[in-house]
Structures are given as structure tokens and as C-alpha cells.
Amino acid sequence: MNETTLKIFNRTLHIKKQWKITFLATWIGGMLAHAYRFFNFLPSWDSMYNFAGTGATYSSGRCFLEFFSKISSKYDMPWVNGALSLLYISLASILLVELFELQECASCVLLALLIVSFPTVTASFAFMFTADGYMMAFLMAVLGIYLTWRYRYGIFPGIICIGLSIGTYQAYISVMLCILLVMFARDLLIKQKDFKSFCCSNWKYIPLLLGGFIFYKIASTLINAYYHITLTDYQGIGQIHILSLWEYKQAFRNVYNELSHLFSFNEALNVYWYGYANRLVIVLILLCTVCLVLKNKLYRRPLAFIAGILCTICLPLAVCFLFFVSSDVWYHTLMEMGACFIYLLLLCYLEHGCEKTYFEKIIKSIGIVVLCYLSFYNIRNANICYNEMNLSYEKSYSIASNVLDRIEDLDEFPEISKVAIIGTYHTYSSNIGGTVPYIIGVDQDNFLNLDFHYFAMWNYCFGIQLDQASSEEIAAIKQTEEYQKLDSYPSKNCIAVIHDIIVIKLPEE
Numbered sequence: 001m002n003e004t005t006l007k008i009f010n011r012t013l014h015i016k017k018q019w020k021i022t023f024l025a026t027w028i029g030g031m032l033a034h035a036y037r038f039f040n041f042l043p044s045w046d047s048m049y050n051f052a053g054t055g056a057t058y059s060s061g062r063c064f065l066e067f068f069s070k071i072s073s074k075y076d077m078p079w080v081n082g083a084l085s086l087l088y089i090s091l092a093s094i095l096l097v098e099l100f101e102l103q104e105c106a107s108c109v110l111l112a113l114l115i116v117s118f119p120t121v122t123a124s125f126a127f128m129f130t131a132d133g134y135m136m137a138f139l140m141a142v143l144g145i146y147l148t149w150r151y152r153y154g155i156f157p158g159i160i161c162i163g164l165s166i167g168t169y170q171a172y173i174s175v176m177l178c179i180l181l182v183m184f185a186r187d188l189l190i191k192q193k194d195f196k197s198f199c200c201s202n203w204k205y206i207p208l209l210l211g212g213f214i215f216y217k218i219a220s221t222l223i224n225a226y227y228h229i230t231l232t233d234y235q236g237i238g239q240i241h242i243l244s245l246w247e248y249k250q251a252f253r254n255v256y257n258e259l260s261h262l263f264s265f266n267e268a269l270n271v272y273w274y275g276y277a278n279r280l281v282i283v284l285i286l287l288c289t290v291c292l293v294l295k296n297k298l299y300r301r302p303l304a305f306i307a308g309i310l311c312t313i314c315l316p317l318a319v320c321f322l323f324f325v326s327s328d329v330w331y332h333t334l335m336e337m338g339a340c341f342i343y344l345l346l347l348c349y350l351e352h353g354c355e356k357t358y359f360e361k362i363i364k365s366i367g368i369v370v371l372c373y374l375s376f377y378n379i380r381n382a383n384i385c386y387n388e389m390n391l392s393y394e395k396s397y398s399i400a401s402n403v404l405d406r407i408e409d410l411d412e413f414p415e416i417s418k419v420a421i422i423g424t425y426h427t428y429s430s431n432i433g434g435t436v437p438y439i440i441g442v443d444q445d446n447f448l449n450l451d452f453h454y455f456a457m458w459n460y461c462f463g464i465q466l467d468q469a470s471s472e473e474i475a476a477i478k479q480t481e482e483y484q485k486l487d488s489y490p491s492k493n494c495i496a497v498i499h500d501i502i503v504i505k506l507p508e509e
Contacts, residue, residue, distance in 0.1 A: 018108045019094045025112035026090035033117045033382040037125045038082035042389040045447040049456040050129045063220045064167040069133035076129035085135040092142040107351045117378035118340045123333035126441025137168035141175045162212025174338035177318035181311045182345045188308030189292045190352045195303035251323040258331045288349040332440040388444040395427045396446040400457045420469035421451035423506030
């Protein structure tokens, strides 16, 4: 698969074989991991009322999310959204191959597989109605840095790309930081750049990130002012500030706990091979770093040496960067794409730094095997997740159908069509464990967590529109003697008409 020349207007584009390999690997790996999701209807609690929407946008500081999500349309269409997402991921992966200067075919394939199967991508596909928007944010984050790196005046369109990425999903700030740290570590520890030339060639990324944030802030402020929108407190969006010393200490602890959970460091070693593999990744990174320092005698240039070590150490901190700017933020799988770059740092070390000695070749072989296993594990884990989502949908559909049948069997229906769902009903299956790592949006329990989920499902899946009782009406019903005498679902005596409202009593937590 050699280089191909493509002529567009008066410009000639040389398509490298590494680009083709990366593109194909992304699509093949993406289909192996996510085809089950692309070709099945697997709603979650969020998508149950977002069949024709993109979720929280302007009020959550995501002023560009609606625009990018509507490229596919305003509807939750698994294959269309999934195909666009794979396209964005494949383009981002090609740009990363260029940024990290990967030449070996195995490295290109591994980079593509590690990214497209990473738990953050699986979590994004659990919320398919907005997944293509989030993957566009990923592409914009990578593109902004690539343009700045590749072209003399690329910083100007790069600033726009960075602003668009932040304004689509703020968590991808960590992706930008992680990309830069991997590039910096490569320049200092592998390419052996002296500190002065390193600073001269990389200072431009500071105005890039600052300019992108300013562009996002101005755009978000203007849009929210025009539509009279106030930012919510969700994820500490409105609480960004300089932390106290105690809060910084807590932030470091939070980073450790979050990454330990994501990489299964807290699980027993004799239980999950996933935990073994991730520990080995950390060991190999440390070992490669020490080997590079000793082989290249980097300690003779203390500033470059210290800067390179700091870039490596700061990479895990950059994954959870938002912990250090807001004490109210809490991380979940959707926000942890930056953690994938810990794998990619090892991949860069293996290609660029382990080439000569017999010992280095052994490290490289072990590293490739470990990264191959992690790719396989994440592909398998994605399919397990979608199987659980299917199980959750089957349970939810069965419960919603059964409750609707009981409502329609009442003599007072349809003259009375206002309904109050009180309580929460769980349907845990025995002998089915959760996924490791936990993927937000995935649960084998039913997704009818709140009363409005029932009404949304009756509307979208059954074509039945019922009126929902208000919180004041529900509070009054719960004080009545008739309600106290009701048994909890699935008992036959779980439904009654109280105050001209059909009441279904579920177990109360």
C-alpha cells in the first residue's frame, strides 16, 4: 500500500500509506467494537427523551454542540451518527500519526485501535444522540494542534478549532494538553532537543490554548446573552476558580482515584488481566524513560532533562485537568479520552526509542503485545457493554408495557389519563457482573429511573401520550390513606385512582 497522489483543483495531495492503514484500521476496529451498537436500537435513560435532540447544549457551556450534532440531523440515528463518528475518529487518528511521527504500520494500526476502542468512545456511543458531536470535538482538538504544528500561520485557524472543541465538549481540554505533553516528551527525551530550541519551537502552543479559550468564552457569552441563557452548575461549569491548598491536595487524590478506577488498579490482581496490562504499561513507560535518559545522557542537559521528566509525570494529571480548576467537577468515562494518550506515549517510546539494543527490542515486543491485548480487551468490553444495554432495553420495554396494560385495564381509563409514577423499580439480574472499567451510560438494570422516563417510553415506543402528575399532586397523593394501603409493583394491588389521578406505586428507596 504505497503513497497515492490525489489532485484537488490545483493542489496535489500525497496520501501516505500510513494514512490509509490508519483509516482502515479505525473503521475495521470500530466495526468490530461498535457494530452491535450501530445496527441496533439500544436507548439509555438520556436518549429516552432525546430522540429528537442533542441533550444539554447552551446551558452547559456547549454552544457549538447542537450545530455539530445536527450535521447528522436532529434525530438519534445509530448508524448515521456512528458512521460520522468513525469518520471523525479516523481523521483525528491520521493527524495523530503525523503529530507523533509514526512510520511503522504496526504503530499506525495500534494507535487507531487504541483510540477507537477506548472506553470513552464506548461511553459516547451509549449516548448516540450526541456521540457524533463529541467525536467532532475530539477531531477539532487534534486539528487545532496539528495546524499550529504543521503550518507557519496555522495558529490562527488552530485557535478557531480549539475554541470549537471546547465549545462542543469542555472535557476535551485534557486531550489537547495530553497531545502536547506526548509531543514535548518525544522532543526532549527521544529527539534530545536542548531546552532553548524546545522553548523556541513550542511557545506558540500557549497562545493557541489561551486564544482558543478566549474565542470560546466570547462566543459562549454572546450566544447565551442573545438567547437569555444562564449556565447551570452541572460539573462545576460556573465554579471555575483558583483552588485553595486543601482543594489542590484533594485534586491530586481525585486524579489518583479516577485513574485507578479507569485502569483497574484497585481491583485484585488475580481477578482482572486488564489491571495487569495497565500496570505493565506504567512500568514500561518508566523503564523506557530511564533507558532514554541513560542512553542519551540527558542528565548532562539538566533543564531539558527535568522538562522531559515533568512532561511524563504531568500526563496523568492532564487527563483530569478540570479537577485543578473546579472543586465541584466529577469525572466519568465520557470525560477521560486523555487517558488514552498514556498508551500512545508508550507507543511513541516503542517506535522511536527502542530500536537498537537487544534489551530495547525485548521491551518493544512486550509493549506491542500489551497494547494489542488492551485493544482486544476494549473491543470485547464494548460488545459486553452493548449486550448489557440490550438487556436493559428489554427489561425496560417489558416493565413499561406491563404498567401500561394495567393502566388500560382500569375502568376509569381513558376518561382519566393523568398518571403518577411514584418510586423506582429495579431489575438486577443475578450472575451478571458489571464491566471493567465501568462505562457511564451502560447498566443491565432497567433505565426507567424517574417517572418521566415512563412517559417518554410510552410516547416514543408505544405511541401513547399520557398526562404526567405534578410534584405537588404527587406529594398530596402520598399523604392519602388510599396510597398507604397500596402494595408495591409488581403486586396486583399497586395501582389505583386517587384524586382523579391514576397512581402506580413502585418500591420506594
